[in-house]
Amino acid sequence: MSILVIAEHDNASLKAATLNTLAAAKAIGGDVHVLVAGSGCGAAAEAAAQADGVAKVLVADNAAYEYQLAENVAALVADLGKDYTHVLASATSNGKNIMPRAAALLDVQAISDIISVESSDTFKRPIYAGNVIATVQSSDAIKVITVRGTAFDAVAAEGGSAAVESIDNAQDAGVSSFVGEELAKSDRPELTAAKIVISGGRGMQNGENFEMLYKVADKLGAAVGASRAAVDAGFVPNDMQVGQTGKIVAPELYIAVGISGAIQHLAGMKDSKVIVAINKDEEAPIFSVADYGLVADLFEAVPELESSI
Amino acid sequence: MKILVAVKRVVDYNVKVRPKSDGTDVDIANAKMSINPFCEIAVEEAVRLKEKGVATEVVAVSLGTKQSQEQIRTAMALGADRGILVETDAELQPLAVAKCLNAIIAKESPDLVIMGKQSIDGDNNQTGQMLGALSNMPQGTFASEVAVEDGTVNVTREIDGGLQTVKLNLPAIVTTDLRLNEPRYASLPNIMKAKKKPLDTTTPDELGVDVAPRVQTLKVEPPAERSAGIKVADVAELVEKLKNEAKVI
Ligand SMILES: Cc1cc2nc3c(=O)[nH]c(=O)nc-3n(C[C@H](O)[C@H](O)[C@H](O)COP(=O)(O)OP(=O)(O)OC[C@H]3O[C@@H](n4cnc5c(N)ncnc54)[C@H](O)[C@@H]3O)c2cc1C
Ligand SMILES: Nc1ncnc2c1ncn2[C@@H]1O[C@H](COP(=O)(O)O)[C@@H](O)[C@H]1O
Numbered sequence: 001m002s003i004l005v006i007a008e009h010d011n012a013s014l015k016a017a018t019l020n021t022l023a024a025a026k027a028i029g030g031d032v033h034v035l036v037a038g039s040g041c042g043a044a045a046e047a048a049a050q051a052d053g054v055a056k057v058l059v060a061d062n063a064a065y066e067y068q069l070a071e072n073v074a075a076l077v078a079d080l081g082k083d084y085t086h087v088l089a090s091a092t093s094n095g096k097n098i099m100p101r102a103a104a105l106l107d108v109q110a111i112s113d114i115i116s117v118e119s120s121d122t123f124k125r126p127i128y129a130g131n132v133i134a135t136v137q138s139s140d141a142i143k144v145i146t147v148r149g150t151a152f153d154a155v156a157a158e159g160g161s162a163a164v165e166s167i168d169n170a171q172d173a174g175v176s177s178f179v180g181e182e183l184a185k186s187d188r189p190e191l192t193a194a195k196i197v198i199s200g201g202r203g204m205q206n207g208e209n210f211e212m213l214y215k216v217a218d219k220l221g222a223a224v225g226a227s228r229a230a231v232d233a234g235f236v237p238n239d240m241q242v243g244q245t246g247k248i249v250a251p252e253l254y255i256a257v258g259i260s261g262a263i264q265h266l267a268g269m270k271d272s273k274v275i276v277a278i279n280k281d282e283e284a285p286i287f288s289v290a291d292y293g294l295v296a297d298l299f300e301a302v303p304e305l306e307s308s309i
Numbered sequence: 310m311k312i313l314v315a316v317k318r319v320v321d322y323n324v325k326v327r328p329k330s331d332g333t334d335v336d337i338a339n340a341k342m343s344i345n346p347f348c349e350i351a352v353e354e355a356v357r358l359k360e361k362g363v364a365t366e367v368v369a370v371s372l373g374t375k376q377s378q379e380q381i382r383t384a385m386a387l388g389a390d391r392g393i394l395v396e397t398d399a400e401l402q403p404l405a406v407a408k409c410l411n412a413i414i415a416k417e418s419p420d421l422v423i424m425g426k427q428s429i430d431g432d433n434n435q436t437g438q439m440l441g442a443l444s445n446m447p448q449g450t451f452a453s454e455v456a457v458e459d460g461t462v463n464v465t466r467e468i469d470g471g472l473q474t475v476k477l478n479l480p481a482i483v484t485t486d487l488r489l490n491e492p493r494y495a496s497l498p499n500i501m502k503a504k505k506k507p508l509d510t511t512t513p514d515e516l517g518v519d520v521a522p523r524v525q526t527l528k529v530e531p532p533a534e535r536s537a538g539i540k541v542a543d544v545a546e547l548v549e550k551l552k553n554e555a556k557v558i
Contacts, residue, residue, distance in 0.1 A: 067473075067475075069475065070438065070441070070447075070448055070450070071441070071447050071448070074438075074442065078442075092469050093451060093466075093467070093468040093469045094468070094469070096434050096438075096450070097438065097448075097450050097451075098438075099438075100403065100433075100434070100435035100436075100437075100438035100439045100442075101438040101439065101441055101442045101448065102442070103404070103435070103439065103442075104404060104407060104438070104439035104440075104441075104442035104443050105442045107404075108404070108523065109402050109403065109404045109522070109523035109524050110403070110404075110433075110435050110439075111524060112432065112433050112434055112435060113432065113434075122527065125432075126432065126532065127335075127430065127431055127432050127529075128320070128326040128335065128429075128430055128432070129429065129432070130532055131325055131326050131327065131531070131532065132326060132327070132328050132335055132529050132530070132531065132532075133529065133530050133531070133532050134526050134528075134529050135526070135527045135528045135529075135530075136524050136525065136526050136527065137524065137525045137527055138523065138524050139523055139524070139525065140523050140524075173447070175446070175447040175477065175478045175481075176447040176448075176475055176476065176477045176478070177475065177476045178473070178474075178475055178476075179463060179474040179475060179476050180473075180474050181468075181470075181471065181472060181473040181474065182471050182472045182473075183470040183471040183472075184470060184471045192469075196557070196558070220558060228487060231487075231488070232487065232488065237471060237472075238453065238467045238471070238472070238486075238488060239467070239468070239469060239470055239471050244429070244432065245347075245426070245427060245429075245486075245487060247469070252557045253551070253555070253557040253558065263325055264322070270532075270535065273557070274551070274555045274557050275535075275538070276547065276551070282540075287538075287540070289535050289538075290538045291535075291538035291539070291555065292538055292539060292540075292541050292547055292550055292551070292555075293538060293539070293540045293541065294540070294541050294543070294544065294547050295540060296543075296544075301544055304544040305544050305547070305548065308544060308545065308548050309548060309558060
């Protein structure tokens with residue numbers, strides 16, 4: 001078995017999700033190489049070389065890869081991927097963007113969002129918003145897979161000493177270009193990596209009221225998430241959405257505030273270790289997954305929570 | 310400009326799907342079926358581009374059983390001009406769907422293809438990207454804004470860190486995210502009109518595509534159940550439990 005893991009990074013640093021994907025690679029077993037495709041991405045490559053279980057880091061440092069344009073990166077991944085039995089990436093927005101494109105170039109059926117490795121060709125993955133877990137077996141020669149980070153415990157970020165090899169392989173399709181980005185700036189932990197997440201829903205009524213959640217979050221060192229309704233209503237930006245079609249989180253503690261608990265929301269958080277729900281409607285479905293339910297008006301409960309922790 | 314939209318027939322998003330007790334398949338025999346919500350957003354976007362005079366024709370394509378005609382009719386009631394059904398009873402996986410769509414692209418030569426980012430049954434999030442590879446078109450996935458300019462399209466994408474805008478040469482593939490638009494409701498007169506719009510049928514065979522699955526589902530099972538929780542009386546009790554019982558704060 002030889003596995004190529006596509007690093008998730010921002011050129012300067014390796015994203016934590018890569019360490020979870022490396023854990024999935026370890027579960028498959030075999031020689032693990034990491035591809036760092038980027039521009040000026042030496043620091044990310046150095047970090048990848050230190051991760052546990054990595055045999056070799058391939059660095060494709062080229063302007064064509066600076067913004068992870070799918071047309072270019074997928075061509076590179078497909079070109080390198082033909083020499084491996086498995087190609088893995090994190091099921092992040094970037095992994096989801098690139099991997100199916102690479103899979104089609106290799107003429108294989110990709111497998112999205114795996115939550116367990118049963119054997120080198122058999123995996124489990126959630127379907128129907130996580131209401132069903134399917135065990136699937138691939139008959140393709142190369143398995144192209146995205147990995148749900150919350151389902152695999154990260155490998156150690158340090159201790160490894162893999163060789164770093166630069167590869168000269170510039171794939172520039174020339175059909176797409178980067179125009180700009182608006183990235184959320186926050187000092188709080190990343191939603192998918194945080195130990196505690198507090199999320200607000202439509203019950204928050206507006207964006208200003210999220211301030212109450214930020215205060216609690218800052219006391220607990222938590223990340224702040226939201227339901228789709230809160231994002232659609234413009235209370236908070238899209239990158240805060242938790243759920244089937246947003247981010248998947250599984251922290252030690254998830255606190256849902258003014259969220260009803262639609263299946264699409266539950267799909268993104270029901271693997272959290274401890275779930276707290278604060279909702280004024282005692283019939284709200286969120287209580288069916290909550291370890292601790294508090295039937296209360298959030299505008300009273302949340303400030304009280306903040307002052308008592 | 311011609312726009313192709315891909316619409317999939319799926320179990321309605323309000324239905325909580327469960328596996329059959331023998332674990333062979335999901336139990337959806339009598340479930341309500343609908344157009345995949347992301348595909349509905351794709352149709353709406355295409356129709357708006359037509360209403361703005363940017364597009365001249367909107368063609369809705371679906372692959373699946375004969376019943377998928379219903380979703381094509383829905384798309385036409387929302388404003389698509391005509392439909393194509395790629396009829397098959399076979400299980401379709403994203404690579405096979407993308408190959409069929411690519412064969413249709415070869416015949417129709419659309420300038421823009423708009424599809425959903427994800428089907429809410431299989432939760433694959435693959436087909437658009439695969440079609441991009443097969444057709445050699447650039448892709449703008451998870452779109453929350455689409456602006457067509459001369460020969461290019463600017464797509465603002467919902468990514469993990471926020472928003473990213475890319476410029477793509479046409480023809481291009483766009484996959485929709487939830488914030489792209491709010492689909493309209495089909496009016497009764499438009500539903501009636503849709504019945505008269507042309508709907509062609511073809512098959513994977515006629516398109517020359519082998520749709521045999523590459524991935525086999527060995528079994529399906531319910532996710533781990535959570536044990537029943539408790540209601541706490543007030544914030545003080547909640548904090549006490551979190552500190553001393555759950556030990557998470
Ligand atoms: C294709 C598709 C994908 C989707 N993907 C996602 C997804 O990824 N994530 C997601 O979250 N949703 C998703 N949804 C939407 C989902 O179906 C629900 O509409 C959404 O989760 C509802 O958000 P909410 O719970 O905040 O709002 P609501 O359902 O309106 O619930 C608001 C809750 O707040 C409570 N409340 C109101 N005021 C107070 C108060 N003062 N104090 C205490 N409680 C109060 C109410 O009792 C209610 O339970 C998706 C839907 C579709 C169709
Ligand atoms: N059987 C199908 N018929 C038409 N379109 C489809 C079909 N399967 C997938 N698609 C399109 O591809 C998108 C993404 O689907 P998926 O890759 O399965 O998550 C959907 O939103 C549709 O636009």
